[in-house]
Amino acid sequence: MSAASPSSAPPDHASEAVSVAAERRWAYIVMAIIAVLILMMVFTGLHWASMPPSRVETVDIKTLHIKGEFVESNLGTALGSDGKVTVRLIAQQYSFVPQCIVVPADMPVTFRGTASDAIHGFIIGRTNVNTMLIPGFVATFTTIFPRAGEQLMPCHEYCGTGHEAMWARVQVLPTAEFLSKARGGERLSCVPS
Numbered sequence: 001m002s003a004a005s006p007s008s009a010p011p012d013h014a015s016e017a018v019s020v021a022a023e024r025r026w027a028y029i030v031m032a033i034i035a036v037l038i039l040m041m042v043f044t045g046l047h048w049a050s051m052p053p054s055r056v057e058t059v060d061i062k063t064l065h066i067k068g069e070f071v072e073s074n075l076g077t078a079l080g081s082d083g084k085v086t087v088r089l090i091a092q093q094y095s096f097v098p099q100c101i102v103v104p105a106d107m108p109v110t111f112r113g114t115a116s117d118a119i120h121g122f123i124i125g126r127t128n129v130n131t132m133l134i135p136g137f138v139a140t141f142t143t144i145f146p147r148a149g150e151q152l153m154p155c156h157e158y159c160g161t162g163h164e165a166m167w168a169r170v171q172v173l174p175t176a177e178f179l180s181k182a183r184g185g186e187r188l189s190c191v192p193s
């Protein structure tokens with residue numbers, strides 16, 4: 001037994017040195033990957049102005065369509081007396097109400113949305129608008145659209161068999177055109193009537 005250990009000792013030490021070196025190399029690679037991921041999160045957070053969910057605000061799903069903020073006549077875009085623009089919308093299997101949303105360019109726009117059946121969500125084109133819509137909760141999101149034009153707004157949470165057909169359009173109007181349309185105080189949308 002004692003004769004075996006001196007002869008096997010050198011190869012053992014050599015393989016240990018190799019495995020330590022390999023492990024250290026992997027540790028450096030993993031640390032580099034983690035550093036890249038953290039830098040990516042910081043970059044996208046700052047560059048795209050990604051925002052965490054604002055706060056927890058609940059809404060009664062049973063009376064959603066009957067009373068309160070999300071009745072059908074209150075959905076769409078509203079210009080408040082304080083000059084603030086609010087878009088109210090509901091997601092349901094498999095559409096958004098309203099199906100076509102009007103917003104102004106170069107003005108803060110606050111979205112307030114909820115879902116009536118399953119979890120939905122939406123993103124708008126190449127903007128930073130990206131939120132989930134969860135039954136019983138109000139999602140809020142404030143952003144500024146820098147350019148006028150039309151954007152697509154797909155549902156981005158799998159919500160059932162009709163998920164990929166669930167999307168709305170967003171019309172970004174020049175500020176002056178929007179203000180002249182919204183001055184009456186009624187709820188705006190671009191759904192063809």
Ligand code: CUA
Pocket residue numbers: 091092093094119120121155156157158159160162163164166
């Ligand atoms: Cu609604 Cu996916």
